Amino acid sequence: MITVQTSVNASIEKVWEFWTTPKHIHKWNNPTDDWHTPAVENDVKAGGKFKYTMATKDESISFDYEGIYTKVDKFLVIEYQLVDNRTGSVQFEIQDDIVKITEIFEPEKTHPASEQKQFCQRVIDNFKKYTEAN
Template sequence: METANHTPITVETTVNLPIAKVWESWSQPAHITKWNNASPDWHSPYADNDLRKDGRFKTTMAAKDGSVSFDFEGVYTDVKEHELIEYTMGDGRKVKISFSCDGDQTKVTETFDPESTHPVDMQRAGWQAILDNFKTYTEKNF
């Protein structure tokens, strides 16, 4: 299993809603805490999001059994409403999220620098699972 890969990883989904609703679900802490988990045994009990260039975000991700938690945080380097979000994570890795709409469908494409601890396939699967939860939550609640 490859863990030293420095090639960015891309995951994507298409949400069957207009961009304004997708953006709202992606950016508001009250929604982030509802969809930001990779599996049912995890959750995000806290989220703070200052979505603007140089703004900061922080989301606590935790096992529901209380055994472990960590903060996922960073600083926004570019934000174009309904189009683009770029940020640098606390460990220096970069993330780019693009939003493209076609009527009542919005494609979300997320590209991120992998970390070196976990296998690339595991990272891709985890980020894709979170994105899939985002799609499911957003389509059900908007």
């Protein structure tokens, strides 16, 4: 399993909204400025589907990150199963005026786990930057 974390200086309500709303996901869901998320579908409920299309801006790389939510407990946890049957979770923990986010997921087998961890850590760090600035 791969674990990435960040702590966001914002209310849980804001963190949840920015994490789950497509208009915000479009703006933060990328590891670097040469990536973007041109398409987002997100039905945040148990049994709801999600699909994020992530791509480099020059269109040399593109992939869909998609699956079904298996558990959603608002402000606490989101669990999911990807279309390739890997699983993951995102936990939200309130610590004073800060929300600690921990994402844990099964790596895919094509790329080294260290690369996947670095990619996802950069995405979650970008979420922190975007949320704190808006």
